Amino acid sequence: MHVLTFGNHEFEGRNNAYLLSDTGTVTLVDTGIATPRIREQFATELHERGLGFADIDQIVLTHWHPDHTGLAGDIQAQSGATVYVHEADAPLVRRDPDALDELHDRQRVYFDEWGIPPAAQDELRSALADDHLVGQPPTVQSIAEGATIDGGARDLRVLHAPGHAAGLCCFAFDGDSGREAFVGDAILPKYTPNVGGADARVDAPLATYLDTLERLANQEFARVWPGHRDVIENPTARAREIIAHHRERASRILDILREAGPADAWTVSAHLFGELEGIHILHGPGEAYAHLDHLDRHGLVERTEDGYRVRPERPALEAIM
Structure with missing residues (x-):
């Protein structure tokens, strides 16, 4: 497994994608945002490992946010890779107009309900309307809790982990240190993942996220690989924290x-x-x-x-x- 690291000034900080290429199947877990700078960094990271976008067989997405999905469609266009994402997030990843309208409608209701002043709402809508972080939408294959994805040398077991996003998934596997997982933004090593604002579709967002944290704490992972920054060596303690x-x-x-x-x-x-x-x-x-x-x-x-x-x-x- 290789950790691919990219800059990210738009969101939480340093982004990670994970490359599984130790067998004939080449798998990516998440991609960076679709800016020219990140696309170039991604291509360089792959080139250093003797690969290019065309060599990717499958892309496994932890959730729909653009710093995790932005390049998926561009890579798929060059490689024909299968793109997996949870069924709750699939419509947003493929940029379904009805799903986007529903999300934006929910956001507008919340902006008023939360008391965001009109000028701040205008600034926020401008930021949300800036779609330069997302490349062309991929065709996706939906997954759900309990599914298994063949990752070559390791099977990836889907654990639905909603809260930060409705369809956020972790992918558990047998690693060098025992049972490990790719966790996206379910838990992060420095900041705490945003709840409430990050996905307006999540009902009872804090309760939903607390349930996810309890579930992850009870998984007894040896370590987990987050969507941002460094590996988490004691994920149970971090979830409790x-x-x-x-x-x-x-x-x-x-x-x-x-x-x-x-x-x-x-x-x-x-x-x-x-x-x-x-x-x-x-x-x-x-x-x-x-x-x-x-x-x-x-x-x-x-x-x-x-x-x-x-x-x-x-x-x-x-x-x-």
């Missing part, structure tokens, strides 16, 4: 609501993250919303015409997280 982070963030949000009175997601986001620009106008209030929604569903806060407020009689935070 992210769960604790969200518990602390929920506690902080309760403090904000006590101090600031009823507040919408945009106001809570400002307290958490400060001033936002570009794609972070989506991620900041989206993350705040995911927590407010979770607290509301479990009776710790309630939504009023003036925003969310803390309920005077409520369960303990530890009871729900």
Whole structure:
């Protein structure tokens, strides 16, 4: 296995793709964004290993975001590679107009509900409409929980891991250190994956993601390979750390609501993250919303015409997280 590394200033940071080429089948796990710079870096990484785009037999995508899928269609056009992605994300990867319209409609409703000011909404829509990160759409083959993909020297077992994206999948395999997995953005070594803003289609986004983290923590992987930055050598501990982070963030949000009175997601986001620009106008209030929604569903806060407020009689935070 080879780790292919690319720059990524548009999203979380350094992007990874993974090349499996130790047998006759050449497999890629994820691709970078479809900018000329990343396309050139990708071609160079492959060339150093005696390969080109035309040699790729299959592409396995962890989820639909462009920093993981952007070059899939371009590579497929040169190689005829089969492109696998979870059935929930397949319509977005193949750029189905109805699926894109549904996503954008959901986002527009949320932007108003979260209280994003009109000028910030305009800036965000401009950022989201910039499709230079996505190349030509691929033809995809849908996969689901429990499927197995022949990765040559290793079989890749599909673990559906929603939260950050509705169709995010991890791919478990027997590695050099024991049971390992490619995890995309399910868990990351430095930052915590965004929930709420990253995919407006996910219902109860924080609860969904916490369930995924618990599942990954219980897999007892020896190590996992994320979509950004370095290998995670103790993924169970990292998953537990992210769960604790969200518990602390929920506690902080309760403090904000006590101090600031009823507040919408945009106001809570400002307290958490400060001033936002570009794609972070989506991620900041989206993350705040995911927590407010979770607290509301479990009776710790309630939504009023003036925003969310803390309920005077409520369960303990530890009871729900």
